[in-house]
Amino acid sequence: MNSMEWDSIRIFLAVAEHGSMSAAAQVVGMSQPTVSRQILALEERTGLHLFERSTSGLKLTPVGRQLLESAKDTALGAERFSRQVNGSSIEESGNVRLAVSELFGFHFLPDALAAFHRMHPLINVELIVSNEKVNLNKRDADISICQQKPEQPDLVVTYLMSRSLGFFAHESYIDDVGYPKTPDDIYRAPHSVIGFDNSNMYINEAEKSGRNLTKNQFTFRTDSYQMQLNLIQAQAGVAVTIAEVAKKTAGLIEMFEDIPLPNIAWWLVCHRDVQVNPRIHHLMVFLREWFQKQDEKL
Structure with a gap:
C-alpha cells in the first residue's frame, strides 16, 4: 500500500x-x-x-x-x-507522551516528574493536560493517568493512588452567608453549590446516602476539579473536592468531616504493545513506586 x-x-x-x-x-x-x-x-x-x-x-x-x-x-x-x-524500540532516550487530568497534573505530578528527570535525564516527557479521555489504541498518548479504571483487555492497568473527598468552602464565604447546619442546607438560599456538569458521580454518591439531588441544584457546574477549586477560592460556594488539595489552599475550610464520602482513585494505563519500550517502562515503574510511597506517608 x-x-x-x-x-x-x-x-x-x-x-x-x-x-x-x-x-x-x-x-x-x-x-x-x-x-x-x-x-x-x-x-x-x-x-x-x-x-x-x-x-x-x-x-x-x-x-x-x-x-x-x-x-x-x-x-x-x-x-x-x-x-x-x-x-519495540530499545532506545532509553527520547520522548514519552503522558496524559493526565488538570487537577492531577497541577497538584500531584510536578514533584514526581522532577524526580524522574533527575533519575532519567535523557527521557523527555510530553504532557497532555486535559480532562478529555485519550485513546491509547490510536497513540494519543503512551501512558494515561485516569480516574475511571479502563476495562479493555489490550490495556495494562495499574492502581496508582487514591485520595479522600470533603465538603469545602472559603472562610470568607462562610462569614458572609453562615455555616450550614447540615449538608442539605447548602442546597438552600443563601448558599450556592459548585457541582459537576456531565459527570453524575456526585449525584450517584448522594443517592447512596439517601439524598436525591439534581444538577439544577448546582449554581455552578463544571467537570473540572481545578475550576471547582478556583470557584471555592473565589468564594462562589460550597463544593465536594479532593481534601488533600483543598487543605493546602489558603482560606479554605472543611465542613461535615464526620460524613463519609468516597475516595477518588487514579489508574496508570498503557497499551500492552508498548509496555516493553524502555522509556515507557521506566516512567510507568517510577510513577507507580513514587505514588505508592506518597500513599504510605498519609
Whole structure:
C-alpha cells in the first residue's frame, strides 16, 4: 500500500465518521478542498459512488457502507503496527507522551516528574493536560493517568493512588452567608453549590446516602476539579473536592468531616504493545513506586 492509498483510506474513514468534509479535514489535518479532492479521486479511481451529498451532510452509499468495515480494519492494523514499532524500540532516550487530568497534573505530578528527570535525564516527557479521555489504541498518548479504571483487555492497568473527598468552602464565604447546619442546607438560599456538569458521580454518591439531588441544584457546574477549586477560592460556594488539595489552599475550610464520602482513585494505563519500550517502562515503574510511597506517608 502506497502513502496515497493510506491517505485515501484515512480520509474516507474521517468523512464517513463525521459526515462532512470540513470536520474530516480537522481530524486528518488537511484543508477542506484537499479532502474533497481526495474523496473525488478515490471515487474516480475505484469507479464507486461512496457518498450521498445533501444539505444535511454526507452519508455513505450502500457500497460505501460495505467498504467501511474493511477501512476500519486497515486503520486498526496500521495503528497496531505503529504501536508495536514504538513499543519495540530499545532506545532509553527520547520522548514519552503522558496524559493526565488538570487537577492531577497541577497538584500531584510536578514533584514526581522532577524526580524522574533527575533519575532519567535523557527521557523527555510530553504532557497532555486535559480532562478529555485519550485513546491509547490510536497513540494519543503512551501512558494515561485516569480516574475511571479502563476495562479493555489490550490495556495494562495499574492502581496508582487514591485520595479522600470533603465538603469545602472559603472562610470568607462562610462569614458572609453562615455555616450550614447540615449538608442539605447548602442546597438552600443563601448558599450556592459548585457541582459537576456531565459527570453524575456526585449525584450517584448522594443517592447512596439517601439524598436525591439534581444538577439544577448546582449554581455552578463544571467537570473540572481545578475550576471547582478556583470557584471555592473565589468564594462562589460550597463544593465536594479532593481534601488533600483543598487543605493546602489558603482560606479554605472543611465542613461535615464526620460524613463519609468516597475516595477518588487514579489508574496508570498503557497499551500492552508498548509496555516493553524502555522509556515507557521506566516512567510507568517510577510513577507507580513514587505514588505508592506518597500513599504510605498519609
